[in-house]
Amino acid sequence: MASGDDDDPIIEEIDVYLAKSLTENLYLLQYPVRPSAMNYDDVNHLAAKIKPKQQRLELEMAMDAMSPNYCRSKGEQIALNVDGTTYDETNTYSAKIMDKQTFSSIQATTNTSRYAAAVFRKGELHVTPLTGILQMRPSFSYLDKADSKTREREAEKEGGDSSQDEAEEEVKAITVRFARPESEQARQRRIQSYEFLQRKQAEEPWVHLRYHGLKDSRSEHERQYLYCQSVDGSQNSELVKTPKEYLAMLMPPQAEEKVVQPAGPCNVLSMAQVRTLPLAEQVKTLMKNVKSMPFANLMGLLAPGTDSTAALRCIQQVALLVQGNWVVKSDVLYPKNTFSALSGVPAEVLCRGRDFVMWRFTMERTVMRKEVTAVIKLPPEDVKEFLEHVAVPRVNRGWEFRLPTDADFNRKHADIAHRQNMLWTGIQSKLEKVFNFSKEDYVPKSCPQPDAVHVSGEQRLRMAQERAQSHQSSLKKELAARRGVCRDDEPMDTAPHLANGSVNGDAGHANANGNGNGAFDLTDFVKSIFGKYFVLTLCEFKRLFGLHVASVPAGQVVMQSMSDFMLQNAILQNDCKQIHVPFPSQTTLGADEQKVFCLWETGDESSDKLRHVLFELFSKNYRIKRAVLQTKLSQAFGDVPKTDVDRLLKECCISASGMWYLRGTCPS
Known part of the structure; x- marks a missing residue:
């Protein structure tokens, strides 16, 4: 051996084992505001609870009064x-003295991959990775409760002095504002906001724990899991690395940092930044923002010296030719597996609806919005968005294509125009199958017909009479079909339709109540929805109803409209009841959101009884505490398991700021 090796001899070799039994449940607790000599081992721990996903722990410890x-x-x-002075089971300090304190945790670090707990025994080192490192600090939430008590007492003194004041409040003008569609960047800012994070934290339920002392037999049993259960090496392949791999783990190669360009507002497009992109991305970005433009305008926006042939190749990938102008493709605006920001309709349904609107503009300059809505059966806000992309409204003329026909482009690039025409022919054939229509139904009246011949007045009168008889015959067949008069081998498949995207109007009550032979069964729809959600506001039920209508396959016979009154009757006739929740006068909820319906009878007698008690509490107050519900259930049925209470609240309610609200009634 070399002489240098004698200065650092190997004294002992220790086997290292990886223990996995507590990998997902091992936390290191630190008390940074407490000296290490003053631990809490001998302090009485009254309660403990944890939110595993957030790694949030709370410990309640007794104080020596x-x-x-x-x-x-x-x-x-x-x-x-x-x-306060009154005694209640929900009081924080039952002994009327501060005899306990709560410790709440914060994460010391979000990455614990380099930390582990180790125990040494008989020449072996057993290592268990840590799940989290939590710093326990005193919680002062009781001060917030004291402040809320003070505000409530002040509000009781100031509010409700005279009935005249209440009358004045009732006639106060209300300003109604409609929220704008939320952009992707606005959504990212919202989900990163403090309010959103607080609401997400409140949604995760607490898992209640039982504390065992340091010398408890259960603690001793759990400590045995810190040792590897198998020492033969079969479960420790993670530590079997080659020298090169082990060196790479100790000193990983430095990764090049990517310079992230700051994102601008969604409605601002930096041309300088766009021109740094590849040509295909430039064209896609411009078309996605502008929606429609002539090819000459596109060339003016691109960098000087751009090859027009290359630009033509790129634009055909992201846009379609309409009246000599380029309009962005629907699947570029609505990518797969996305949903409408206005109504929640899937992207596939939006694309075929917008393609129909664009196809109509390939045939004529103006289209009527109600005609489009009657065919594609989408909510009015989505139809309006489609039209605003390519058209402008004209008084008594519908929506007119916003750009003049570019005949010059069609003449210069006849081959591209012909190719685009063939592409529209393929799109038209698909739309005809989806929406069950014929191209002849939309031939413009001003379009000259080939081989025109002179028709006398008598011939015109005879032709008009024949058309009237044919139209009357088709109406009779449609009425007979709606009344259920059909052959046994031709079952009807009908579905409700929202006129103009809203649930209003009127329809035949046989179909609406599910009593028509083979008609759309609204009863089954109500039962399936309330069997899944248990509690729904009228607003949310109408939204689900609209989504169901949007998903109805094309070609089915549908009802023209469905009124709010008919929907409410259908709900009340199917084992449901309305809960008259006493909302405060200053609530921000709309009228449809204040109409709350619940599933009253499910067939499970034990669950129904618990649910009835919950609904009775909400008929007296628009929000409740869990302790109040627990007390009410205990008085009615004795000791109710905590799991049953948790399931009841999860099925029917949502939690916010320590209170429970019925689904859909929590103020934003």
Whole structure:
């Protein structure tokens, strides 16, 4: 051996084992505001709970109120401020003195891949990776409760002095504002906001734990899991690395940092930044923002010296030719597996609806919005968005294509125009199968017919009479079909249709109530929806109803409209009831959101009884506390398992700021 090796001899070799039994449940707790010599091992732990996904832990520990260092008068004053003078089971301090404190955790680090807990035994080192490192700090949530008590007392003193004031509030003008469609960047800002994060944290339920002391037998049993259960090496392949791999783990190669360009507002397009992109991306970005433009305008926006032939190849990938102008393709605006920001309709349905609108503009300059809606059966806000992309409204003329026909482009690039015409022919054939129409139904009246011949007045009169008889015969067949008069081998498949995207109007009550022979069964729809959600506002039910209509396959016979009154009757006739929730006068909920319906009878008698108690509480207050529900259930049925209460609240309610609201009634 070389002489240099003698200075650093190997004293002992230790086998290292990886223990996995506690990999997902091992936390390191730190108390940064407490000296290490003053631990909490001998302090009585009253309660413990955790939110595993957020790694949020709360420990409730008793305080020694008899200690000479404890100020009893201050403790009594704090309890009085928090709970008031009345005694309630929901009081924070039942002994009317601050006799406990709560420790709440924050994550010391979000990446614990380099941290582990190790134990040494008999020449072996057993290592268990940590799930999280939590710093426990005192929680002062009781001060928030004291402040809310003070505000409630002040509100009771100031509010409700005279009936005249209430009358004045009732006639106060209300300003109605409609929210704009949310962009992707606005959505990202919203989900990163403090309010959204707080709401997400409140949604995850607490998992209640039982604390075992350091010397408890259960603790000793759990500590055994810190040792690897198998020492033969079959479960420790992670530590079997080649020297080169082990060196790469110790010193990973440095990754090049990517310079992230700051994102601008969604409605602002930086031309300088666009021109740094490849030509195909430039064309796609411009068309996605402008929606429609002539080819000459596109060339003016691209960098000087751009080859027009290359630009033509690129634009045909992202746009279609309409009246000599280029209009962005529907699948570029509505990518796969996305949904409408206005109505929640899937992208596939949006694309075929917008393609129909664009196809209509290839045939004529103006289209009527109601005709388009009657065919594609989409909510009015989506139809309006389609039209605004390529057209402008004209008084008494419908929507007119916003750009003049570019005949010069069609003449110069006849081959591209012909190719685009063939492409539209293929799109038309697909639309005819989807929406069950014929191209002849939309031939413009002003379009000259080939081989025109002179028709006398008598011939015109005879032709008009024949058309009237044919139209009357088709109407009779349609009425007979709606009344259920059809052959046994031709079952009807009808579905409701929202006129203009809203649930209003009127329809035949046989179909609406599900009593028509073979007609759309609204009863089955109500039962399936309420069997899944249990509680729905009228607003949410109408939204689900609209989504169902949008998903109805094309070609089916549908009803023309469905009124709110008919929907409510259908709900009430199918084991459901309306909960008259006493919302406050200053609530921000709309009229349809204040109409709350619940599934009253499901056939499960035990669950129905619990649900009835919950609905009875909400008929007296628009929000409740869990402790109040637990007390009410205990009075009615004795000891109700916690899992049943959790399931009941999860099925019917949503939690916000420590209170429980019926689904759809939580103020935003």
